[in-house]
Amino acid sequence: xxxxxEHVWPADPAGQTRAQRTPCRFRAYVPEALSEIDFTLxxxxxxxxxxxxxxxxxxxxxVNTPLAQVEAMARFLLRAEAVASSNIEGLVINVRxxxxxxxxxxxxxxxxxxTARAVMGNIQALDDALALATEKDFITVxxxxxxxRALLRDxxxxxxxxVVRETQNWIGGSSPCRASFVPPPADQVDRLxxxxxxxxxxxxxxALMQAxxxxxxxxxxxxxxDGNGRTGRALIQLVLRRRGIAPRVVPPVSxxxxxxxxxxxxxxxxxxxxxxxxxRWLDWIEQFVSATSRACLDARRFVTSVEELEVQWRERxxxxxxxxxxxxxLSELPRLxxxxxxxxxxxxxxxxxxxxxxxxxxxxxGVVRQVTIGRRNRAYEVVGLFEAMTAYExxxxxxxxxxxxxxxxxxRTRATDRQHVGCHP
Numbered sequence: 490x491x492x493x494x495e496h497v498w499p500a501d502p503a504g505q506t507r508a509q510r511t512p513c514r515f516r517a518y519v520p521e522a523l524s525e526i527d528f529t530l531x532x533x534x535x536x537x538x539x540x541x542x543x544x545x546x547x548x549x550x551x552v553n554t555p556l557a558q559v560e561a562m563a564r565f566l567l568r569a570e571a572v573a574s575s576n577i578e579g580l581v582i583n584v585r586x587x588x589x590x591x592x593x594x595x596x597x598x599x600x601x602x603x604t605a606r607a608v609m610g611n612i613q614a615l616d617d618a619l620a621l622a623t624e625k626d627f628i629t630v631x632x633x634x635x636x637x638r639a640l641l642r643d644x645x646x647x648x649x650x651x652v653v654r655e656t657q658n659w660i661g662g663s664s665p666c667r668a669s670f671v672p673p674p675a676d677q678v679d680r681l682x683x684x685x686x687x688x689x690x691x692x693x694x695x696a697l698m699q700a701x702x703x704x705x706x707x708x709x710x711x712x713x714x715d716g717n718g719r720t721g722r723a724l725i726q727l728v729l730r731r732r733g734i735a736p737r738v739v740p741p742v743s744x745x746x747x748x749x750x751x752x753x754x755x756x757x758x759x760x761x762x763x764x765x766x767x768x769r770w771l772d773w774i775e776q777f778v779s780a781t782s783r784a785c786l787d788a789r790r791f792v793t794s795v796e797e798l799e800v801q802w803r804e805r806x807x808x809x810x811x812x813x814x815x816x817x818x819l820s821e822l823p824r825l826x827x828x829x830x831x832x833x834x835x836x837x838x839x840x841x842x843x844x845x846x847x848x849x850x851x852x853x854x855g856v857v858r859q860v861t862i863g864r865r866n867r868a869y870e871v872v873g874l875f876e877a878m879t880a881y882e883x884x885x886x887x888x889x890x891x892x893x894x895x896x897x898x899x900x901r902t903r904a905t906d907r908q909h910v911g912c913h914p
Contacts, residue, residue: 490765491521496657496674498666513666517657518761519673520681520709523688523702528767530698534775538695541778544785545697545734563738564824565795566788569878571611573743574722577750580607585875588827593862595832606643611719614640618723619739622730627690630682636727637713637720649714653678658711670758672711681710689728696732700725701777702770705760722746740788744882745780752776791881795823798873805854814839814847819856822871827860829868 493516504510530538572584582604590605600606617639621632630653638651655675659668673681685706694702707721722743729735746753756773802819809815817837818825825836834844848869851857857869 490525491762492519493517493763494519494674496665498664509664513664515659515665515668515671517665517671517674518709519677520706520761521765522681522684523706524684525765526767526770527765528694528698528702528770530774531771534771534778535695537775537778537782538697541782541785542695542697542734544782545729545740548740548785548788549734549736549738565826565874565878566738566741566791567615568612569881570722570726570739570741570743571608571615573741573747574719575604575608575611576747577722577743577753578718580604580611582608583875584826584878585870588870588875589860589862589868592827592829592832592868593866596829596862596866596868598863598866603644610640610642610644611723613642614720614723615726615739618727619730622727628686628727628731630686633682633686633712633720633724636723637716640716640719640723646715649716652714653682653712654714658714660711670761672709678710678712681706682712685710689724689731692732696729696734697778697781698774699732700728701774703728704777705757705770705773708757709761738788740781740784742777742781742784744787745784749780787881787884790884791877794877794880795874798877801873802854802856805856806851807854814843815850818844818847818851822856823874825871826874827862827868827870829862829866 496515496517498513498515500512501509568584568587572582572587575582582602586602587605587608590600590602591609594600594609600609614636618636621628621636625632634651634653641647641650657665657671657674659665659671661667661669665671685703688706689699689703692699704721704725707724708717711717713720725742726735726739729739753776756776759772760770762769799819799822802822806815806819809819814837817839818833821833821836825833828836830841830845830848833848834841837844839847848857852859852869855872857871860868860870862868
């Protein structure tokens with residue numbers, strides 16, 4: 490059963506303040522094992538779960554136009570998901586800045602933007618999670634550790650990547666006595682992680698419900714020193730991919746959760762109670778189902794807007810020979826929002842000369858424009874794509890789905906007003 494445990498935080502004789510030199514009491518939450526919970530869903534919520542799972546499948550079916558191989562559109566939505574998931578943790582960056590950092594890294598240039606490096610790690614963690622879901626029949630704790638390791642690989646906290654904590658951590662405050670939440674003691678973590686993995690591999694519940702439950706349980710366990718939120722949101726995508734309802738395109742759920750960040754935190758908190766009562770999970774599951782539904786709806790609208798943009802690109806470019814480098818590059822543009830001739834050559838598998846000519850043709854037609862990365866390295870940016878993404882984010886930034894009706898609930902390209910809550914070993 491879920492329980493709050495009383496513990497004493499020892500005094501630090503070398504502490505700078507009287508509070509630090511004085512022992513204090515705190516409460517840590519130990520969740521019940523998922524194997525012990527008897528979930529009973531109301532009929533309406535069960536029906537909503539089924540409906541939204543169909544929405545996720547429909548999103549995957551919708552992205553099958555000549556736009557570019559589904560990979561291109563899926564990649565752009567995955568990047569948006571990584572940006573939003575990072576925004577929730579206070580790592581604020583827009584997709585244009587991220588894309589320029591990505592192409593700089595791909596070109597062998599040093600990326601000095603620490604936020605960009607962290608978000609690029611988030612993309613890699615999402616990639617790794619989806620690969621695990623596709624390639625493996627059973628997920629292990631070591632797999633989760635690998636996802637976390639990828640997340641922190643190029644950050645200042647890389648040494649903590651994949652390291653399951655052996656000490657108490659907490660969220661917010663200078664000590665667990667002043668924290669907003671204290672996860673279970675370290676000696677409970679291995680047991681709870683094993684239980685979580687067994688739940689993920691069991692397929693007892695509908696896929697969407699499993700993703701919602703697994704995410705909350707992971708966040709409650711908080712097994713790592715940092716990066717738990719982003720790893721836990723990658724776990725959502727892992728479950729949806731593994732269960733087969735998102736075989737190609739992941740719904741960018743984090744974009745919606747970031748818009749309603751306070752409600753998101755309340756949803757996570759509402760599950761943590763005394764005893765064994767599956768009823769306290771219902772509000773969170775309903776919230777998660779609603780967020781996924783909106784993510785699918787707005788993602789499909791975004792896909793439509795990019796399809797319309799592609800029509801404009803083709804009109805500007807004029808007739809191109811099927812199978813030519815120009816035709817191939819046009820199809821790949823959503824996956825290559827910023828690129829160099831070298832990175833495009835690698836992505837297309839064509840000769841450098843052919844791609845260089847194709848790029849020149851697209852630039853002349855106004856489909857791409859030249860930009861600079863680093864000090865003087867030439868790259869190209871797809872015309873209109875980031876504007877479409879900005880419009881998409883503006884819709885999501887309003888809880889009503891329209892900034893003319895409701896003002897944005899969060900800033901889109903600057904540091905948010907919410908304080909970043911850190912996790913401390």
